[in-house]
Amino acid sequence: MPVYMLYGFRWPRAGFTGIRVYIVLHNLEEATAEYLQQPLTTSLLLSSFQKTEAGIIDRLPQLQFIEQYDPEDTSDDAVSKPYAYVGAKVLSIPEAGGAPSGETSWTPEEIFKESPLDDKEAEALVELRDKYAAGERIGWYIVYNGDPERWFPPDEEEEGDMEGFEEDEEGGEDGDGEGGMRVIRRRRRRRRLLLLR
Template structure:
C-alpha cells in the first residue's frame, strides 16, 4: 500500500479529463493518471505548453533543483526542447514506454520536477476513481515512517537555495512575476485549489483484476 507525503494541489477529475481531451493526449488515462506511460505523456505536455516551468526532459535523467538552468542558457534549452518535442521526433500527444524498469510508477517520474499521484481505496466499489488526482512539486514515498517536520524543512531549504523557486517565499525576494512556477502551474490547471501538504494513500497502484478460476467443462 504505497503512501506518499507530497506538497501540491488537488487536480479535479473533470479538469483532468478536459485537459487530456483538449491537448489530444492519446496515451493519457484520465481516470488513472499515474501509470508510467500516462504520467509521462501528461508531464511532457506540461513542459511543452507552459514555458515558465524549469527545464526537464525524460532524457535528462533524475531531476535535481541544483541542475536548474538560469538566464540565457535556460531559455535556449527550453526553446530547443520545445522544437523537438522534448524527445527526438515525438510530440506531446504520443509517448513511448519508459525504457528503464522502475520499481513503481512513481519512480518513472524521477526525471520531472512535477509529480502526479493518485489515491485509491480498493474496498470502495462505488466509484472508478477518486474525484481528484494530485499534482505535486515535492513528493516522497513512505515505506515505514518519516519525519514530516524534516521533510517540510528540507523542502523549504530547497526553495531558499533555488534560483527559480516553485513557490513565492516571504523571507526572500519573490520572483519577478510575483509567483513561483508551481503556483503558476496551479493557476493554469486548477486555480481555485490551495497548495498544501498531503498524505496520499494508494491502496492498489496496479489495480489488476484478480484471475478467476476457470469453470470445469
C-alpha cells in the same frame, strides 16, 4: 502499497481546466483521465506540459501525479476520485519493513526542516495551479494508494472495435480498410467527450 506525502495541489478531473478536458484538448489518446499515475499517462502528460508549459515544467524537475486508490473499496466512487494530486515534492512511505532503517515513519523535524521547494519551484507551482486548478490549496497532502500499478479490465466495447484489426509484420494495420485504427481512435475520443458532459 505506499502512502505518499506530497507538497502540491489537487487537480480536478472535471471542469474546463480539469484533467479530462486537458487530455481531450491536447489529443492524448492513450492517456487515462481516470488514473494519472499509470506510467504511460504520466509520461504523456509530462511531455505535453513540456510542450505547452515548458517555462513552468523546467522549474519543477520532480513533478509527479499521484492518485488516491483503495483496492478494498468496492463503492462506485472507488474507481475514479474527483481529483488527482500534482506533487512538486513527493515522499513515499513504503510498506512496513520496506524502508532501509526498517521504519516507516518520519519525525516532523525530518519533513519540515526546510522549505520543500526553492523560490523558483514555489513560483512555478503557483503558476501551474493558477492555470489548471485555480482556487485549490497548495500544501502538504497525505495520500494512500493501495495499488499504484492498478490493473483494470479492457473496455469490452473497445475490444469489440479492435476485432478485425491486427498489426501485420511491417507494423501496418490489417482490417476492414484503410484508416481503421483512426476510426477506433475517433470512437475513443467520442467516449471521452461524453464523459465530460
